[in-house]
Amino acid sequence: MKFDEDEELSKSSPIRKHKVSKRKLVRESGDLPENSELGLVVAQIGNTVIVESDFDGKVEYIDCKVSGKIITPHSQSNLVAVGDKIQFLRSNSIAEDSGLVTGRIVAVEQRETYFSRKAAGRATREHVIAANCDKLLILSSLADPIYNRRFIDRVLLAAEFGDVQPAICVNKTDLFDDISAFEEDFEAYPKMGIEVFFVSALNQDGLNEIIKFTKDSTTLLFGPSGVGKSTLLNDLVGQEVQEVAEISERTGKGQHTTSAVRMFKLSDTTRLIDSPGVREFALWNVNREELPLYFRDFVKFMHDCKFTPCTHMHEPGCAVLAAVDRGDIDAERYQSYINLVESTDEIGF
Ligand SMILES: Nc1nc2c(ncn2[C@@H]2O[C@H](COP(=O)(O)OP(=O)(O)OP(=O)(O)O)[C@@H](O)[C@H]2O)c(=O)[nH]1
Numbered sequence: 001m002k003f004d005e006d007e008e009l010s011k012s013s014p015i016r017k018h019k020v021s022k023r024k025l026v027r028e029s030g031d032l033p034e035n036s037e038l039g040l041v042v043a044q045i046g047n048t049v050i051v052e053s054d055f056d057g058k059v060e061y062i063d064c065k066v067s068g069k070i071i072t073p074h075s076q077s078n079l080v081a082v083g084d085k086i087q088f089l090r091s092n093s094i095a096e097d098s099g100l101v102t103g104r105i106v107a108v109e110q111r112e113t114y115f116s117r118k119a120a121g122r123a124t125r126e127h128v129i130a131a132n133c134d135k136l137l138i139l140s141s142l143a144d145p146i147y148n149r150r151f152i153d154r155v156l157l158a159a160e161f162g163d164v165q166p167a168i169c170v171n172k173t174d175l176f177d178d179i180s181a182f183e184e185d186f187e188a189y190p191k192m193g194i195e196v197f198f199v200s201a202l203n204q205d206g207l208n209e210i211i212k213f214t215k216d217s218t219t220l221l222f223g224p225s226g227v228g229k230s231t232l233l234n235d236l237v238g239q240e241v242q243e244v245a246e247i248s249e250r251t252g253k254g255q256h257t258t259s260a261v262r263m264f265k266l267s268d269t270t271r272l273i274d275s276p277g278v279r280e281f282a283l284w285n286v287n288r289e290e291l292p293l294y295f296r297d298f299v300k301f302m303h304d305c306k307f308t309p310c311t312h313m314h315e316p317g318c319a320v321l322a323a324v325d326r327g328d329i330d331a332e333r334y335q336s337y338i339n340l341v342e343s344t345d346e347i348g349f
């Protein structure tokens, strides 16, 4: 099993991924080697995992591989993700690319939270983008590329599945004189307890709310390519730590500039994770019956449906449909629900 299973990521990675041919022996439990050390995965670049070790305040970075025996409770997803707490064994060599001491990951701890999707491409497996993050900032933009509410709603659900607190950041407000129509389009979210921030990362406008949201937690920035994730991250870090690139003139889309998931430490308690822009986002492990429960804005109406179970699609006396008709449930949210139900039909859940 390869641990870097993201085709999109490997295609655009400057460091070519070489096939992991060596077999990995994955076990759910077992004894750790005596001299293993605790570390935190802070970056994943192709087959290389950068691990931060903090021993009595002495911070060090180790260039690790995942090979040989590994103990992990997550054998069904990628074995290692940024944010994972791991045990590693140090070796006495220096990595050519990074100049760091090398090591080997021997165990991964149980993930407290995670943000995952169905792996890109044809394979059906889970791809955990980040583990143990407290919050998720879904980045989108008013134009170049224009936001997609279907995408946002799917990502919100994935956050719910993994127990990560989501918020929505709508970037590039500088491109419009009047953004009131856009603000209206996002009105449904604050009503269900999901914060929405309208910002211009370029002009550093509206960032205070984001600083407040991310303070004292680990936050993953996630969204399509070109929406300004790395621009915003650089603003928040206060330095140009991540490369930023122009939108393609030909397609009006981003150019997949960021190619690796990478964590940055702003203070002892605040961390941000930048991630590569994705082309598609499919949910992992959607259960059709449970789906409505994850639509927070549907839940309070569902109890009044005449039939149980109710798919909220066509049943007479459906309270969710009635709420959509009255405008008490946002029509676009309902459309996202329908799309998801239809996609679960296709994949046979
Ligand atoms: N007008 C405007 N442009 C912005 C803003 N934020 C970012 N951009 C531009 O959008 C382009 C893409 O920005 P990036 O930060 O590289 O986007 P990204 O989301 O990190 O993209 P990937 O790494 O490819 O996923 C760059 O040309 C930025 O200068 C903004 O607030 N307003």
Ligand SMILES: [Mg+2]
Pocket: 229, 230, 231, 242, 243, 244, 257, 258, 275, 276, 277
């Ligand atoms: Mg980027």
Ligand SMILES: [Zn+2]
Pocket: 302, 305, 306, 310, 311, 312, 313, 315, 317, 318, 319, 320, 321
């Ligand atoms: Zn119903």
